[in-house]
Amino acid sequence: MVGFALKRAALLIATLLVSSFVVFSALFIAPGNPLAQLSGGRTLPPEAVAALEQRYHLDDPFLVRYWHWLTSALHGDFGDSIAARESVSAVIGQRIGTTAALVALAALIIVVAGIGLGLLAGLRPGLADGGVLVLTSVLAAVPSFLAAIVLISLFSVNLGWLPALGNGSGFADGVKHLVLPAFALALASLAIVARVTRVAVREELGREHVQTATSRGIPRAQVIRRHVLRNAAIPITTITGITIASLIATSAVVETAFSLNGLGSALVQAAATKDFAVVQGIALVLVVAFVLVNVLVDLLYALLDPRIALGSRAT
Amino acid sequence: MSALLEVERLSVTLPVEGKPRSVLHDVSLSIAPGEALGLVGESGSGKSMTARAAARLLPPGARADGAVRFDGRDVRALRGRALRDYRGEVAMVFQDPRAHVNPVRRIGDFMTEALRTLGGVRSAEARRRAVAALADVGIDDGERRLRQYPHELSGGLLQRVMIATTLLSEPRLLLADEPTTALDVTTQAEVMAILDELRRERGMALLFITHDLELAGAVCDRTAVMYAGVVVETRASSLLHDDPLHPYTAALAGARPRIDATAERLTTIPGRSQSAFEAPASCPFAPRCAHVRPACEAERPPLRALDGGEVRCARAEELRGELEMTHV
Amino acid sequence: MSALATAGATVGGGRRRLAGSRVVTGLCVAIVAVALLAAVLGPLLAPHDPNAADLNNAFVGPYGDHPLGFDGQGRDLLSRLLDGARSSMLGPAIVVAVAMAAGTLLAVVSAWLGGWVDSAIGAVLDVLFAFPAVLLAILAAAVFGAGLTAAALALAVAYTPYIARVLRSAALRERAREYVAALEVQGLPAVAICVRHLLPNMVGLVAAQATLLFGYAMVDLAAVSFIGLGVQPPQADWGVMVASGRAGVLQGYPAEALSAGLCIVLVVVAVNLLGERIAQRDGGGAR
Numbered sequence: 023m024v025g026f027a028l029k030r031a032a033l034l035i036a037t038l039l040v041s042s043f044v045v046f047s048a049l050f051i052a053p054g055n056p057l058a059q060l061s062g063g064r065t066l067p068p069e070a071v072a073a074l075e076q077r078y079h080l081d082d083p084f085l086v087r088y089w090h091w092l093t094s095a096l097h098g099d100f101g102d103s104i105a106a107r108e109s110v111s112a113v114i115g116q117r118i119g120t121t122a123a124l125v126a127l128a129a130l131i132i133v134v135a136g137i138g139l140g141l142l143a144g145l146r147p148g149l150a151d152g153g154v155l156v157l158t159s160v161l162a163a164v165p166s167f168l169a170a171i172v173l174i175s176l177f178s179v180n181l182g183w184l185p186a187l188g189n190g191s192g193f194a195d196g197v198k199h200l201v202l203p204a205f206a207l208a209l210a211s212l213a214i215v216a217r218v219t220r221v222a223v224r225e226e227l228g229r230e231h232v233q234t235a236t237s238r239g240i241p242r243a244q245v246i247r248r249h250v251l252r253n254a255a256i257p258i259t260t261i262t263g264i265t266i267a268s269l270i271a272t273s274a275v276v277e278t279a280f281s282l283n284g285l286g287s288a289l290v291q292a293a294a295t296k297d298f299a300v301v302q303g304i305a306l307v308l309v310v311a312f313v314l315v316n317v318l319v320d321l322l323y324a325l326l327d328p329r330i331a332l333g334s335r336a337t
Numbered sequence: 338m339s340a341l342l343e344v345e346r347l348s349v350t351l352p353v354e355g356k357p358r359s360v361l362h363d364v365s366l367s368i369a370p371g372e373a374l375g376l377v378g379e380s381g382s383g384k385s386m387t388a389r390a391a392a393r394l395l396p397p398g399a400r401a402d403g404a405v406r407f408d409g410r411d412v413r414a415l416r417g418r419a420l421r422d423y424r425g426e427v428a429m430v431f432q433d434p435r436a437h438v439n440p441v442r443r444i445g446d447f448m449t450e451a452l453r454t455l456g457g458v459r460s461a462e463a464r465r466r467a468v469a470a471l472a473d474v475g476i477d478d479g480e481r482r483l484r485q486y487p488h489e490l491s492g493g494l495l496q497r498v499m500i501a502t503t504l505l506s507e508p509r510l511l512l513a514d515e516p517t518t519a520l521d522v523t524t525q526a527e528v529m530a531i532l533d534e535l536r537r538e539r540g541m542a543l544l545f546i547t548h549d550l551e552l553a554g555a556v557c558d559r560t561a562v563m564y565a566g567v568v569v570e571t572r573a574s575s576l577l578h579d580d581p582l583h584p585y586t587a588a589l590a591g592a593r594p595r596i597d598a599t600a601e602r603l604t605t606i607p608g609r610s611q612s613a614f615e616a617p618a619s620c621p622f623a624p625r626c627a628h629v630r631p632a633c634e635a636e637r638p639p640l641r642a643l644d645g646g647e648v649r650c651a652r653a654e655e656l657r658g659e660l661e662m663t664h665v
Numbered sequence: 666m667s668a669l670a671t672a673g674a675t676v677g678g679g680r681r682r683l684a685g686s687r688v689v690t691g692l693c694v695a696i697v698a699v700a701l702l703a704a705v706l707g708p709l710l711a712p713h714d715p716n717a718a719d720l721n722n723a724f725v726g727p728y729g730d731h732p733l734g735f736d737g738q739g740r741d742l743l744s745r746l747l748d749g750a751r752s753s754m755l756g757p758a759i760v761v762a763v764a765m766a767a768g769t770l771l772a773v774v775s776a777w778l779g780g781w782v783d784s785a786i787g788a789v790l791d792v793l794f795a796f797p798a799v800l801l802a803i804l805a806a807a808v809f810g811a812g813l814t815a816a817a818l819a820l821a822v823a824y825t826p827y828i829a830r831v832l833r834s835a836a837l838r839e840r841a842r843e844y845v846a847a848l849e850v851q852g853l854p855a856v857a858i859c860v861r862h863l864l865p866n867m868v869g870l871v872a873a874q875a876t877l878l879f880g881y882a883m884v885d886l887a888a889v890s891f892i893g894l895g896v897q898p899p900q901a902d903w904g905v906m907v908a909s910g911r912a913g914v915l916q917g918y919p920a921e922a923l924s925a926g927l928c929i930v931l932v933v934v935a936v937n938l939l940g941e942r943i944a945q946r947d948g949g950g951a952r
Binding site: 037040041044045048049051163164165166167168171172174175178179180186187267268270271272274275278279289290292293294296298301305308309312313316 | 791792795796797798799800803804806807808811884887888891892893894904907908910911914915916917919922923926929930933934937
Binding site: 229230231233234235236237238239240241244248249252253256326327328329 | 392394420421422423424425428429431433436437438439440441442450451454455486488502506
């Protein structure tokens, strides 16, 4: 198991390094002078130009530049935002809370509702199953930005239950402002998780080892818990992890739809205004988060399924 | 001596594509305490289904008629606690051990689960008993094995673990559904030897299901032969091979390739084996039988006693002496 | 996209029975046909100029020869939808074309050459897997400027690893077949074998994947246009219309956003069901 974890860790570091390299070098494959990119096409006073050149080491070889950028980033220094006239790390710091809360809330919804519905459908065939199938078919087809609009229209404009846009003020109000966005983000994913859960549970119910347990007189509830659900947990955890990882990118779309002050919306605005330091900084944070979640899923999978880490050796 | 397990006129239908199909028809057999009964037949003959009916493991949707009695109690009516107790008395060993053991739990967990849950036995004591049971089946490093996962054991080893596990509940009857079919021949012999020895030591009754007539004969006192969901013959194993009562049994025995003779072609039974719902309402073997007469196709012959065994054939008396090693 | 794709097979499980029904298949084909027609002939079919704005008509409901009413700028909604079909269908088409071409090429090369080439390509593709499609599109917009081309190409790059992985398995299977060895022995050059024998045997799988990919591309591209980094307003595009329709929604006039959204959903569902139908019939068994 240790060997397995070490291997994954090495792979993780390699992936992070290469991804950060891609994020960094994207600036330089753009047509034109990197300086023009950094300044967003605006003309700057000579002192600002000199500062930028020094900051980005524009006279140094490419790899040196990359190294400087990376090491600074690891210390939390991503450079300065041209539009906002403050450091990128300040921008990230202000906004990361919103995005983290949004993704966490959406993840909670996916786990509770998605797995819950899937279990319901898998363990109780009949009407519950049919209902869940129809519901998930509909939900899976609605992209998150459309879900956002529909939710706003229904719960905000028509029913007036929840606020539509913005972050709100204070904790309680802030949470209220995250409810619709979290659902918009989670709906399609929860449908997928529900479906996979249902299939996984159904398959495990039909497996022979479940029959063996039953044949030995073990009570049904315990069979379900220790053999059906425990084994179904493997594919369920995998798909839940994958969908949660995908939330990291989709949050940008939902934040924009609800005018939330999160990392995603900042990224979108920065991309539109070519505020490149911000784009690089936030993109790096998001990619790292994405890769980390995926690695966590892999580790969980190995923990749940002993055949993976130990390999198959018949003795 | 009253029978331990008694199956009386059992018929089972299964829903196939919405319609009920017969898989067992009018099956009757009995096993005395400590006796070993072989149940032989080709695929689709219903032998597995019979064992499942006895073990209360019929698939969902199955409908059954007739009686299954254990120690005089009606098995089909058991519920709750009584059913769980029954499962301790009647244990089942399945064909493919790898599919029947949960791959994500350790062997120790698999073996001791029933003991801890139903018997209220504490973990340490349960493990002790498991190690002892493993020793009984020839696995000496039991402690180490308990900590391993199923995928780390070979098929033969896993099957022995399965058998050891059934012993833990000290069953009075063991239902073995083709326990060695998925194993190679050497391992097969080992597992069979273990089953035989355990049975004698513990006075355990055994229902041994197989498609191999000779294998059944090696281990079982009596053998029942099934075809198309129906029992066609039951007889002492020693007599079955050389002095069969039913044409199908003779054909089965004759179809086995002989090492001590050369032949131009291997003997087979013409046609293919049928399931209960495919067979005609008359004698099910009639379409493939070499000794068929018009009367055979008129109605299904009943199972009746003859010469110390039972047979379901209209011409059984006539064919006595002629069926010896008949080649169809 | 990877989450959707990974679970696609399972979600489709229940839909497979649905997809098999003749009526449903016909309906899907009809929807896609209408969308294609609108994409090709949109401007000609539109009853009014999709760009003619008249603020006096903002948010007015259906009347006269304006069956769907007006959007927030007073433009005829139906005409906007028909005009929008062009970029909404063209974008995903570009994505699919590029991703399938690149993915197929990489898959066949990997499968054929094997060894270090396979590992190297695999490693590069694995890195790309670390980038969610939408994120890559945002990066591309920052670098090359917002627009349909940059977004579409970025998405294509993001999807290529997935396609390459799926097709590689099929290519490996074909490669291992005996007829390929026979052709090699006869001296036929590798390229010829791949083009004339390997690829045609993968056509079913390729078609199924391409169709499914179209659906995902449409959703992702509409999302990119929605956040303002894809197709640019005032050009009509369903994703753009959902974004500009947000103002209307807030004022109680959801027609623009919902109608554009409905178009997206209908086409995506129709395409997905068709993709599953194709996969059912001749999916090449890669599932």
